[in-house]
Amino acid sequence: MRILTIMLKEIKEILYDKNVMAIMILLPIVLIGILGFAFSSTSDIKLGDIKVIYTDEGDTILSQGFDIFIKETDKMGVKFVEIKDVSKGISEIEKRTYDGYAFLKGKDITFYKNAHGDIKTEIAESMIDSFVDTFKGMTAIASQNPAFLKNRGDINLNREFVKITSIDRKVKQTSFDYYSVTMLTLIILYGAMSGVFSIDMERTKKTGRRILASPVKKYEILIGKVLGVTFSVFIQALIIIFFSKYIFGANWGNDIITVFVIIISEIIFVVGLGVSLGFIIKNGAMAQGLLNGIIPFIAFLGGSYYPVKEMGSQFIERLSNFSPITWTNTAIFNVIWVGNYQYVPTALMVNLILAAFFIVLSAYLFRREAF
Amino acid sequence: MKIVRMKDLTKRFGNIIALDNVNLEIEEGEIYGLLGPNGAGKTTAISIICGLISFDRGEVYVFDKDIRKDAEFIKKNIGIVPQDVAIYGDLTAYENVKFFASLYGLKGKELKENVEMALEFVGLSDKAKEVPNKFSGGMKRRLNIACAIAHRPKLIIMDEPTVGIDPQSRNHILESVKKLNEMGSTIIYTSHYMEEVEAICTRISIMDHGKVIAEGTKEELTSMVTDVNTVYIEIGSIDGIKEEELKGIKGVKDVEIKDSTIKITSLKDVSNFDDIIHYFISKNIPIRNLRNEIPDLETVFLTLTGRKLRD
């Protein structure tokens, strides 16, 4: 009950604050607009194009099917480039010049990839996976009933593959799709400020003493605050998602609940970070300065401003593993674009372990002394 | 029941001794004053009563319960008006009072009624939906009080509640302290303004450098520093007045005549006022003005410490 009281007070303070709301909601929307337009009009920076190389050593039926497949996908912005030499193909992937490498051999396709969880690679892989599945299904039927393929002919086969490639409503990611996600997860990082101020403000307004003079327990205060700030930032996130979807037509996929779960885990981590900074640095402006210094760096490594893989630096790419936002962004993109949940547990784990660490740290600091 | 009992209470902040062997007893129903200059230890003493800070030595009982064992019960029954205004500038006056009252477990209808009552009490009912950021200093101070009383505490502690406000708001606050006391709350009132403490407190501790240097009612305190009573009498002409005759009146210790004013100092416990007046009447000398000088707490503090309360 008292936790709820504190939570509600925290929510009111944040949502009543017009400056905070403007920064947290308007800024990302404006940024999505600016970055979205900027990167959709420049020709040399095309975020959306997926480039895959392939080597065709497949049997006649597979080759034939694959040809139809790549003609269809070409219309959607997925470019397949043939390479004769297998070892050259693999080395291209190591160099990251392409998003993936499909090697057709006999009746099978092997897909080589490098960037872990990169959304373009994942989209390419999932398309080839569904091609292989459908293809195998059809050849199985054909081997039972050889008349099947003859009767349906190329045109029908063609239609089947069109169906494969349109399993995901959209295949090509626009820059608006990209920045709607990365600006959201970026601005959530700035939610740490709300965490800092939920502590610092009790200090500067002297209300902390008043709360501590009441019979409320310290753990109730801490939980109430973390929940309250988390809820507030989530409301801000919801508004951003809503606007990006309906103003910029950003794709948020078919499973928004999972996206919410990932986002909430990020928010709890960020709020925990902010609250513990509020306790460690007994000066709100200084804590704010520190966050202003760190966040752009974390965000840069997480691909918030530009996809890390496109920068073409293996060093930065390796460094990006240390940015919690990398995992969050990867998980969200994979859920939205390929319905791939593989990266969700990692993202949740990274966020929740960090959250637990910072909340325990806050509890320890709060126990030792007042605000 | 003793509302507060402190025994040999000592509190250090590093090298500073904020409280030095303080002994205090506050009875139910009192308006108890803690008077002392800045840094005397008033806020520290209060913070300990509220369970906000720990202490190094001694014992503290509030409502006959040990603060180290029954902090929750004690906190529930105290309302504190902090020295610094402690309210949320962006929440409305109503939301501020409601928030703090909720922390004390009030809910539903009782919560609503008590919040309205508290705002009414400090005269802010018509500002309930406005935010304190737009309030004057006096209004903020009044809201600061409302936030401490909505849960109807047995003990209300006010830490310098009138600092930095206009005389009108100050009077309003002093009146409300008396009213809260009449409504049944014991009050602890700290101040470095001796006029305030003199005006409302039933008993007073004078503090300095972490020590209680004197304790008692206002009369007890003033009689500590002076055993004399001084009267100034202004007359038209001093012709016919004999110093020796005045000194002959019982209890009179000293007489000074300066221009047309006579200063007569008498022993405090001898009542000789009638005799002095009678002397002038019998000589047919009209009295133009008469002034009785009563020593105040400032004098007490000055006498005990050699310093003024406010430097």
Ligand SMILES: Nc1ncnc2c1ncn2[C@@H]1O[C@H](COP(=O)(O)OP(=O)(O)O)[C@@H](O)[C@H]1O
């Ligand atoms: N948190 C603190 N840390 C260090 N010194 C303190 C602290 N609080 C009070 N003091 C010191 O203790 C003494 C008493 O302070 P305080 O109780 O605030 O006095 P008052 O309320 O009578 O003005 C002062 O010398 C003050 O500087």
Ligand SMILES: [Mg+2]
């Ligand atoms: Mg003080």
